[in-house]
Amino acid sequence: MGKAGGFDMPIPENILREHVLKAIEDIDRNGTPKNRRFRVWFLVYNGNRYPVKYVVELANKYVNGELLPSSEFTSHEAARYLEKLGFVVEYREKHISDGKNHKPARISKYSPLGEYLSKIAKDTVVLRFRDIERIIGKELPPAARTYKAWWANDKKHPQAVHGWLKAGWRIRHVDLRDEIVWFEKIQKNRIFPENKRFPPDEFDEKMYRVFEKFATLIEERLKAIAEGRSELEEIYQESEDTVRYMMFHSLTTVGGVDPTDVYLEYPHPQVPNKKYAKLDTFVAPKENRPALAFEMKFQKKIGNNAMPKPDNAGAVFADILKLALFRKEQGNIKRYFVYVADEHMVSYLSNPARGYEPFISLKENTGFKVTREYLIRKPVTFVRQLKRITEKEDFPEPTVICRFRRDLKLGNKEIAIRIYEVVP
Known part of the structure; x- marks a missing residue:
């Protein structure tokens, strides 16, 4: 038997969830022996009940080659061990000859949620609060609807x-507002960007003032539309050229750049696909500042038209890759991706299940590395947008x-x- 702190463990610790599932399959095929049928602790799986001791006995066969003698552990120990592996365990109330009604040991009311999640093959799942309440058969406490901390991944x-x-x-x-929870599987090899802080230097501070002016102009322009003071009737009628x-x-103005140093639709020979081999804006370098490259x-x-959100997300990262390819060996250059989006696109990017949330939610002067693995896990239409720039993966x-970053509320x-610096 396994050892822990010098004491014999009644149930070998190398029995894993996969071995228990094999034991369940065995019982489904061959049934339960008569002398194992009448017990008070049951493992609940796929709507069926299985005696916990017999399940553990069988599971041991699939990892250690033999049935585990039932005399070496109790039903309670088996139940707790199976719970530790994420299974739902129930206690059937039993009247004993002493005339007393022995109440069941306390089983968490949230265990059915764990059992539900354990059956899901996907890496992510989205549930509404009412879905969770239906699964556990009870209402969530008021704190679940009031405090995010209630949902913390805290072992306490x-x-x-x-x-x-x-x-x-x-x-x-x-x-909490829409009462939605995003769950993801815990996987050691799962790829999520690791955010790091990148303190601004003196030039970044100067550019921040430029970006503030830019955001103010965008706000004034779109606010006029929202308030009916514009030649346009709807914000979606505003063009990307305005940005x-x-x-x-x-x-x-604020940046003091000479207009003759600004080039629009500037050639980008590092992009293999000639159709996309241009930058939106390039500013030639001067002694007091680096060159500037922009994609926007x-x-x-647009109206009631469907929004091709995966394609749009791909176009965003395609522009980022385009900037990364631009004169990537040149040190005296700053590359910026300028992004303006409405609530429909932001909502899509903010959904953690889609994997873009780290990007749209970045705080100022924080960032992450965009890895190939991060990109190729996205939808096919997303990756297709990237290949228009690079032609291959x-x-x-x-x-x-x-x-x-700035968020505007306009009616x-x-x-x-969002304005991102792109560093090759």
Whole structure:
């Protein structure tokens, strides 16, 4: 038997969840021996009940080659061990000859959620609060609807331990307003960007003032539309060229850039696909500043038309890769991706299940490395957008740093402004 701190363990610790599942399959095929049928502790799986001691006896055969003698452990020990592996265990109340009614040991009311999650093959799942309440058969406590901390992946919280952690899941994000929870499997090899801080230098501080002016102009322009003071009736009628023009104005006023140093649709020979081999804006270097390269996007839902969100997300990262390829060996250059998006696109990117949330949620002066593995796990239409720039999946791996962010509320519309520095 396994050892722990010098004491014999009644149940070998090398019995894993996979061995228990094999034992369940064995019972489904061959049934339960008569002398094992009448017990008070049961493992509940796929709507069926299995005697916990017999399950553990059988599971031992699939890892250690023989049935585990039932005399070496109790039903209670078997139940607790199976719970530790993320299974749901029930106690059937039993009247004993002493005339007393022995109540069942306490089993967490959140265990059915853990059992539900344990059956899911996908790496992520989204549940509404009402879905969780239906699974556990009870209402969630008021704290679950009030405090995000209630949903923390904390081993001191019974709801976390029995509801998802023991089942091999964690909570990625919770939305208290819409009552939605995003769960993800706990996997050591799962690829998620690691955010790091990139303190601004003196030039970054100067550019921040340029970006502030740019954001103010965008806000004034779109606010006029929302308030009926514009020649346009809807924000979606505003063009991406307006974004470029507002940045041009900010660079040449607050930034002190000579307009003759600004080049629009500048050639980008490092892009293999000639159709896309141009930068939106390039600013020639001067003694007091580096060269500046810009790609800009304004993504919004147009009327009642469907929004190709995966394609749009791919176009965002395609621009980032385009910047990463631009004169990547040149040191005296700053590359910026300017992104303006409405609430429809921001909502899509903010959904943790889609994997873009680390990008859109970056705080100022924080960033992460965009790895190939991070990119190729996205939808086919997303990757297709990248290949328009690179022609193959040998994508560059730049670091993106959020240098400016602002969120605007314009009537019933919401607009996000993000400016990222792209470092090859």
